[in-house]
Amino acid sequence: GQQLNQSPQSMFIQEGEDVSMNCTSSSIFNTWLWYKQDPGEGPVLLIALYKAGELTSNGRLTAQFGITRKDSFLNISASIPSDVGIYFCAGPNSGTYKYIFGTGTRLKVLA
Amino acid sequence: NAGVTQTPKFRVLKTGQSMTLLCAQDMNHEYMYWYRQDPGMGLRLIHYSVGEGTTAKGEVPDGYNVSRLKKQNFLLGLESAAPSQTSVYFCASRRTAQGNSPLHFGNGTRLTVT
Numbered sequence: 001g002q003q004l005n006q007s008p009q010s011m012f013i014q015e016g017e018d019v020s021m022n023c024t025s026s027s028i029f030n031t032w033l034w035y036k037q038d039p040g041e042g043p044v045l046l047i048a049l050y051k052a053g054e055l056t057s058n059g060r061l062t063a064q065f066g067i068t069r070k071d072s073f074l075n076i077s078a079s080i081p082s083d084v085g086i087y088f089c090a091g092p093n094s095g096t097y098k099y100i101f102g103t104g105t106r107l108k109v110l111a
Numbered sequence: 112n113a114g115v116t117q118t119p120k121f122r123v124l125k126t127g128q129s130m131t132l133l134c135a136q137d138m139n140h141e142y143m144y145w146y147r148q149d150p151g152m153g154l155r156l157i158h159y160s161v162g163e164g165t166t167a168k169g170e171v172p173d174g175y176n177v178s179r180l181k182k183q184n185f186l187l188g189l190e191s192a193a194p195s196q197t198s199v200y201f202c203a204s205r206r207t208a209q210g211n212s213p214l215h216f217g218n219g220t221r222l223t224v225t
Contacts, residue, residue: 033213042115042201042216043154050211088153090214097142097161097208098169103153 004089006102014110019076021105023089032072033090034063043088047074079109113137117202117217124192124224132187132220134202142205143185144169144214145177147198154201160185161208192224
């Protein structure tokens with residue numbers, strides 16, 4: 001079945017640094033979603049991508065839908081302490097009503 | 112602007128006890144989902160519903176039952192809790208099954224089974 005592989009699994013960065021993470025699949029996705037989960041809360045949608053090659057920003061966050069439709073990237077510029085959390089990529093499982101989630105990238109920001 | 116609301120937030124059960132987790136959404140969404148989240152495992156789908164009165168199995172349905180008697184509510188039941196069901200449970204909903212209809216999550220129920 002379809003799977004999403006996220007990397008890195010975890011990151012420790014200094015405040016002010018830029019962050020990059022990615023999500024890859026062996027099969028094609030028509031939609032890529034990026035969620036952030038703060039400690040003790042549910043995932044919150046950050047960015048949604050619907051077209052191959054699409055580049056979308058949300059404040060300091062930028063995400064791209066890979067041209068092959070098998071990957072997506074999320075970048076965070078000038079990180080701040082509240083960026084701490086787990087970032088998940090997700091995509092709809094083709095032909096079903098279900099979503100597939102990556103295993104997440106855990107981000108820690110050192111002040 | 113409640114969105115997706117889960118109750119309770121925390122619960123401790125003894126092995127063999129039963130309980131029901133409640134999920135309510137006020138967005139008139141058709142589709143509702145129950146996930147569990149365990150360390151290193153990401154989010155795994157337990158059961159889901161594509162509309163009032165319907166339910167279907169996800170990846171890890173064993174030991175759980177669900178009901179969707181009203182469109183806005185999706186209940187997750189544990190008939191006989193086991194320590195392996197210690198987890199954080201998230202409910203989610205979406206308006207349609209189309210790709211441009213993302214999931215909206217509740218804040219989770221943290222369940223411990225001793």
